[in-house]
Amino acid sequence: MQTIDLEATGLRDLNATLQAQSADTNQTAWEIVNAKGSHALAVGLDAPIDVTVKGSTGYYCGGMNKQATIRIHGSAGPGVAENMMSGTVIIEGDASQYAGATGHGGLLVIKGNASSRCGISMKGIDIVVQGNIGHMSAFMAQSGNLVVCGNAGDALGDSLYEARLFVRGTVKSLGADCIEKEMRPEHLEILRDLLDRAGIDAKPEEFKRYGSARKLYNFDVDNASAY
Amino acid sequence: MCGIVGLFLKDKALEPQLGALLTDMLITMTDRGPDSAGIAIYGTDADGNSKLTVQSPNPDADFKGLAAELGKAIGTKVAQRDKDTHTVLEMPAEKIAEAREALKTLRPDTRVMSTGDTMEIYKEVGLPKDVASRFDVAKMSGTHGIGHTRMATESAVTTMGAHPFSTGSDQCLVHNGSLSNHNSLRRQLAREGILTETMNDTEVGAAYLTWKMREGATLGEALESSLDDLDGFFTFVVGTKDGFGVVRDPIACKPAVMAETDQYVAFGSEYRALVNLPGIETARVWEPEPATVYFWNH
Numbered sequence: 001m002q003t004i005d006l007e008a009t010g011l012r013d014l015n016a017t018l019q020a021q022s023a024d025t026n027q028t029a030w031e032i033v034n035a036k037g038s039h040a041l042a043v044g045l046d047a048p049i050d051v052t053v054k055g056s057t058g059y060y061c062g063g064m065n066k067q068a069t070i071r072i073h074g075s076a077g078p079g080v081a082e083n084m085m086s087g088t089v090i091i092e093g094d095a096s097q098y099a100g101a102t103g104h105g106g107l108l109v110i111k112g113n114a115s116s117r118c119g120i121s122m123k124g125i126d127i128v129v130q131g132n133i134g135h136m137s138a139f140m141a142q143s144g145n146l147v148v149c150g151n152a153g154d155a156l157g158d159s160l161y162e163a164r165l166f167v168r169g170t171v172k173s174l175g176a177d178c179i180e181k182e183m184r185p186e187h188l189e190i191l192r193d194l195l196d197r198a199g200i201d202a203k204p205e206e207f208k209r210y211g212s213a214r215k216l217y218n219f220d221v222d223n224a225s226a227y
Numbered sequence: 228m229c230g231i232v233g234l235f236l237k238d239k240a241l242e243p244q245l246g247a248l249l250t251d252m253l254i255t256m257t258d259r260g261p262d263s264a265g266i267a268i269y270g271t272d273a274d275g276n277s278k279l280t281v282q283s284p285n286p287d288a289d290f291k292g293l294a295a296e297l298g299k300a301i302g303t304k305v306a307q308r309d310k311d312t313h314t315v316l317e318m319p320a321e322k323i324a325e326a327r328e329a330l331k332t333l334r335p336d337t338r339v340m341s342t343g344d345t346m347e348i349y350k351e352v353g354l355p356k357d358v359a360s361r362f363d364v365a366k367m368s369g370t371h372g373i374g375h376t377r378m379a380t381e382s383a384v385t386t387m388g389a390h391p392f393s394t395g396s397d398q399c400l401v402h403n404g405s406l407s408n409h410n411s412l413r414r415q416l417a418r419e420g421i422l423t424e425t426m427n428d429t430e431v432g433a434a435y436l437t438w439k440m441r442e443g444a445t446l447g448e449a450l451e452s453s454l455d456d457l458d459g460f461f462t463f464v465v466g467t468k469d470g471f472g473v474v475r476d477p478i479a480c481k482p483a484v485m486a487e488t489d490q491y492v493a494f495g496s497e498y499r500a501l502v503n504l505p506g507i508e509t510a511r512v513w514e515p516e517p518a519t520v521y522f523w524n525h
Contacts, residue, residue, distance in 0.1 A: 037499030056498050115514050116479055
């Protein structure tokens with residue numbers, strides 16, 4: 001285990017050290033101490049390493065991650081795992097707004113609650129939230145899966161494309177063009193796999209599936225009021 | 228972008244440290260607002276006296292002999308405590324309005340920062356660390372306080388454009404965000420007799436709360452109605468003589484984190500503003516919900 005004290009090392013050197021790890025590095029386990037809510041921790045990583053951040057983080061922790069597993073032992077500030085490509089980000093506490101925004105791949109697990117705009121414009125990332133999510137989540141979400149074990153806030157999935165949304169609790173309101181859809185066996189399979197990988201004990205049968213009604217894909221004057 | 232910090236103490240033992248804790252929080256928020264900073268601090272009640280905190284661009288000339296001249300003009304004893312560009316004038320509460328009028332002729336260049344039994348507002352242009360050290364905020368004690376670091380968007384970088392804004396006796400407001408209907412609201416408030424001094428959007432927000440409370444609303448109710456009447460982005464933190472409140476607009480894109488322990492309630496625009504508070508590791512930390520009024524009272 002390599003330990004980096006952020007206060008002693010500084011952010012640029014910390015990120016440069018982690019970014020310099022190659023695919024076959026033998027230094028696979030890293031721990032960051034004295035995070036103290038700092039911004040842009042462990043961003044742009046591109047190696048199969050395991051990084052644990054002790055404490056809560058500020059803006060954009062784990063942004064643009066490829067391959068790495070990043071664990072936050074605390075809560076995450078805005079934009080955690082933004083534009084993640086692959087790998088895993090696991091947050092023990094809560095996540096602030098736009099967690100996993102624009103993510104292309106990988107798995108984001110939030111053990112607490114996520115606030116507004118979770119998974120906004122997601123493009124293939126899988127997000128599993130053990131608690132609740134805030135308003136405008138999965139806005140314009142294009143692909144990937146958003147799993148919510150608790151409740152969803154207002155305007156879930158507004159202007160949704162082809163991302164799948166699974167919610168176990170209540171949905172305060174659905175956004176434009178987002179509808180409840182039939183849960184078929186293949187969806188239960190996807191959900192079971194995601195819950196397993198996130199280490200969350202929940203029954204796929206208790207969830208409802210939401211997706212796009214595909215009415216806003218092309219301009220139709222009859223839909224003008226929905227824009 | 229702006230930074231907000233606030234600390235509402237439940238444990239009296241922390242009161243001597245209030246200024247030092249707030250100064251540390253304020254300086255951490257420097258990169259959210261490096262152009263000006265301010266602080267509202269609720270100190271000890273001055274035995275039936277009230278405080279008038281006044282700022283001057285020429286403190287040497289304006290503050291010399293001020294207490295004596297003002298006391299003579301309004302017929303009472305006035306105590307004076309200078310702090311850099313600000314001075315705190317203490318006098319019987321019923322004389323405050325008269326003193327404000329007298330200042331207009333005695334010292335026309337001075338600006339009233341705040342009035343109240345316990346609240347003093349200090350604000351200036353400059354880096355938060357410089358502003359805090361000019362006023363020696365770290366040495367202040369008190370029951371609660373609110374600080375702001377400003378990155379101006381809606382009006383000029385001036386002392387009067389800095390936060391906190393006073394919304395009435397012992398009431399203050401700080402704001403992160405921008406209001407888009409402040410011009411029409413300013414005209415509407417002027418018709419109601421509520422005058423603003425600057426072109427700043429936040430001052431209109433503060434004046435709006437003053438108006439609502441004048442019409443009989445409690446601060447909590449005034450904050451609730453601000454959700455309907457103010458258009459734009461806002462995270463507001465407000466202080467009263469014995470209370471501390473937070474509200475965010477329904478979109479809630481301006482960040483906010485809160486922490487509560489048996490000793491205090493704390494607010495920060497970001498978590499890193501809270502990291503040096505005692506017992507933060509075990510505090511309940513959460514993000515305040517959109518369009519929800521939070522309020523604590525002593």
